[in-house]
Amino acid sequence: MTRKAMVWKPISKQGSMNGIKSAVPKHSAITFKDNNTPVSLQYDDVYFCKDDGLAETKHVFLDSNNLPQAWSDYAHIRICETGFGTGLNFLATVKLFEETARPEQKLFYTSIEKFPLKKQDIEKSLGHWKEYFGELYDLYLDHYPIAIDGFHPIMIKPNIFLVLIFEDVEKAITELDDIQDFFFLDGFAPAKNPDMWSETLFKNMARLSHNKTTFSTFTAAAFVNQGLQANGFQTQKINGYGFKRNMIVGQFKSDKTRPLDNNKKQSITICGAGLAGSCLAWLLKELGQDIVLVDKDSDLDNASSNQWGLINPRIGAERIPAFDYINGAFALFLRHAPDNLFKQIGSYHSPENEQKEKRYRKFMNDVAWPEEYVQETPQGLFFPDAGLCSPKKLRDFYLTDIKITHGTDGDVLATSYQTSYGNLPLQRIRGQISYAHAPNHNVKHSYLYSHYHAPIDKDRLVFGATFDHWTEHDEVTEEDHQRNLDALEYKGDVSIINGWAGFRCSSKDHLPIIGKLGNKYINIGHGANGMISSLAAAYIIAYEIGLIPQPFSRNVLEAVSPARYNES
Structure with a gap:
């Protein structure tokens, strides 16, 4: 089956994507000071001490939570951090874990960050510790996620998991249900970022704690101390690191025991x-x-x-x-x-009707992914x-x-x-795609409209797909090849080679x-x-x-x- 070249149809049939503003930057805006110490432009505060950030991490979070001794009896060690930043606290914790943990122990590290750093900024910030962290440094950067809102589970190794939550702390902490063993309260100073240090945070820390859960934080701010005490934490001021005279540590006081680990x-x-x-x-x-x-x-x-x-x-x-x-x-x-x-x-996504165009505009304006992950183009939205x-x-x-x-x-x-599966509302949907010879097609990306087409190699395309509830067989048909050809928005000559048909299992929602x-x-x-x-x-x-x-x-x-x- 062959289709001759057709007149190019505009991908956006209901008008252009005019009116979509550029995506709001999600990444943290930073500059660098002495020793490549990163400084937030949003909060005018450093991510870690310019003299020795690693020593600061060890004092404020590891030593002050009595690690590794305090996790020695736990099969699954659960840590929740507010303010992931560069990941320095995470790397220092993982290194300590690998040096001291028993073979059967696992580290589950969950961290919340509203404004994630770009990978290249992390590399610049942590570069002078690259040799110290060794393989962990490379594994961490290799698995660093794209900076879109939500949860990002990362298996660094089968016994080391990082869950990065790119979200405001007030929202993220309410979506967590894992009981935690340790809280690392990092982030920027309360005077610079008061919204993070909220009653919502302290209340949910209590919800996620057991009677041996401890916390530490670099700050000694009175309202932080009072908020933690009001939610069941016994607190204590100890010596801070560097120029910080004091910091706060503490333990949750209740009769709530730690859940058993499935090990x-x-x-x-x-x-x-x-x-x-x-x-x-x-x-x-x-x-x-x-x-x-x-x-x-x-x-x-x-x-x-x-x-x-x-x-x-x-x-x-x-x-x-x-x-x-x-x-x-x-x-x-x-x-x-x-x-x-x-x-x-x-892939290019073009809105083929007014309803989709409105949805695309709201996606760019309101959801606002960083521009390196989506760009507006004359063909629609491009996701590299x-x-x-x-x-x-x-x-x-x-x-x-x-x-x-x-x-x-x-x-x-x-x-x-x-x-x-009983009363589960499942439906079986048949779809057929077509493979075609399209010599020197010069299609570099996939294109999605009411259907799609994409390059297999320089001379072949895949396109489709049909979507129907009524066909009961999974045989490839000429009729469905024609339906795919009729919907195809590639303008060159194509000749059908073969195809594939099968059934999708979908729920009603x-x-x-x-x-x-x-x-x-x-x-x-x-x-x-x-x-x-x-x-x-x-x-x-x-x-x-x-x-x-x-x-x-x-x-x-x-x-x-x-x-x-x-x-x-």
Whole structure:
């Protein structure tokens, strides 16, 4: 099937994207003083002492919380920090952990930062400690996330997790539920940034503490001391570091005991060897669990067998949980994606109707990602970190060294629409994509409108996709090739080579269903976002099993939970 060149149709059919202002910078604005000490221009305050920031960290946060002695009895060590900054406190904590921890111990470090630094500014700030931190320095920078709002779970090593929350402290702290062992209250001085040192912070610290939880902070401000005392912390002033005469330390006083850690090696059977099941099997194996992966089909022909799919963020007018979930999953995929499988070519998103154009405008004006992650262009919004990946090859990557046996049940069900899940509102949606010969097409990026097209190589394109609820077979049809051709906005000659058709499993609210249902965990309904959503789902289930820290906000976890369908 061949289609001759057509007249180019404007991507934005309802007018230009005029009226969209540039994205508000999310990154912290800084300058550097002596010894490359970073200074915030927003708060006119240093990130750490210019004389020796590392010595300051050790005195204020490590020694003052009696570390490592105080964590010696904990299997999972949980630290919550306000004010991540350069990550110096994190690196110093990890180094101490690796020097002193027992093999079975894990470090779960959660940190909140409203204005994240750019990676190059972190490198400049911490460069003179690069040799001291060694491999940890490189692992940290390699995994540093894109600076979009929300939770960013990062596996530095299987026993070291960092959860970076790019958010205002007042909002972020209310979305946490993990009970913490230690609080590092950093950030800028209360006189410079009073909003952070609020009753909301102190109240939620108490909510997240047990009777042995301790804290330390560089400040000795009276209202901070009083706020902590009023919420159940016994406080004490001790010698500060450098020119700071005093600082505050303390412990939560209550009868609330510390929850038990789930530190036993488990045998977990996962049913379903598509992307959702294979990704979960990979992560749980990385975390040291015994994994049994079963599937009803030995050849996996129907399990995430598509050759190409798009990796994209979600454009939303506001930050609802669905937006935070998909974009958190997108950022997580960028940190995990195998370089040889992910073609990071960037994608253009053009609004094909007035409603979408309004949504895109609100995204740029109100949600406001940093301009290095999204730019306005005549073709629409451009996301340079987006790209193209093969679901089939990604599935096979996750399945490396994992044996699949025949089976139809497990502790975790990742079986798409092929299992009955009671009253869960699932739908099966058929889609077909087309592969075409398009000699010297010169398409460098993916383009999304009502459909999409993207380059496979210099002479081939992939495009589509159809979307229907009524077709019951998964055979590739000429009729659907024609539907894809009719919607294609590439203007050159194309000749269909072949295609792929399959079914997506989707929920009625278009969010996946992840979590405990009865006596099993389920991991289904990822729809068109399977490659990124499967990875986020694996983190969520690992969290619910008790293996990692809280990876996403409470709002997001509730939005994807099967419990959202329970009758009230």
